[in-house]
Amino acid sequence: MKYSSETERKIVEAASTVFLEKGKTGARMQAIADRAGINKALLHYYFRSKDRLYQEVFERQVETFVGEMLRAFEGGGPFRAFLESFISNYIDAIARRPGLVRFIVWEISQGGNNFVKLLKMHLASKGFNSIPIPDIIRAAAERGEIRPTDPVQLMISLMGLCVYPFIAQPILENILPGLSVTDPQFLKQRKQAVLELVWDGVKP
Amino acid sequence: MKYSSETERKIVEAASTVFLEKGKTGARMQAIADRAGINKALLHYYFRSKDRLYQEVFERQVETFVGEMLRAFEGGGPFRAFLESFISNYIDAIARRPGLVRFIVWEISQGGNNFVKLLKMHLASKGFNSIPIPDIIRAAAERGEIRPTDPVQLMISLMGLCVYPFIAQPILENILPGLSVTDPQFLKQRKQAVLELVWDGVKP
DNA sequence: GTCTATACATCGATAGAC
């Protein structure tokens, strides 16, 4: 998480921007160098190759994102409180990094398996051996807090409701003029809408 | 929609596969030629450049997809029936082309604006000047068929619930072993789950 | 129309001076 020099920091920052925008294959070392205000040779001096630089950027990005994401997973308390906290934290974590989710989705479909590896590592470090949401849902149902529901379907719904606006951002903001999915007011409305929809669907 | 020669058909088919899998920048003309069983020179003979070939493929893909998608939009009848038909048609249209949604989302975020242009064209040809869903929702609310809801939020929720499993497919199938989002049984369960969730959220 | 051979451009990577 720390940098051994200012130049290295500038490189990683520039590389993050370019890779997130263009993807691994679309990114150009020249573009990264330009944005960092240095030349291509220095990139190879600090990071041997494009592959390694990409790896570095990908891990850093996923690192911070997964960290915040997992805080949204922390259960405990009544289910309705969990819901409210999950939705709010999850949406905020995504909204803070426009483009990161699209990048991750695309890069994973390109064969990058590091994301899931990192995710599982972080989960393990918190004592989980899988995504805890289905278990939280199951437990709430057994306690009678919510009516019986397919836990996997509900988890997919919950995540989809939160993530989709940001994945479809370029389309939505085009076909719905005036809409900005990172606008604080939209975020607030979105959280409310998701909470109401899901709660209505599971409340006893 | 038709081809002027068998070779052209083979090219477009091969190019579709490669572009969808690798994206515009990741795709290689050599890979397309190999898959089509011809050589690179022929690609340029039929389509002057990679750009034009890509354009051709993109439009054909979006064409058929948007066509099916719009059939899902057709309203009329009671709202609950619209919901059921929309969810089923929309999910089927997406499931029939695994990878296409991820491709479209990524390519649009790369600056490709053709999708929205094509979408609006198709909408216009059906007599709409924008996505009709918010209006359908508004009308149903006015008729008292559903309780008052933010039409835009509901539309985003509805689409997100349907699309998300396919966008997140590589992640979901990895963290949920045994899951296959294109499996007929999953599709059936998914449709049911979405319908119940949304209907519970809007029924009077 | 289809092929081989090759030109031309771009990109990642390295050598070597400072």
Added chain:
DNA sequence: GTCTATCGATGTATAGAC
């Protein structure tokens, strides 16, 4: 550590024979 200059590989595009 940082630069300029350049190499070698790869990718798109074209010339020309058949």
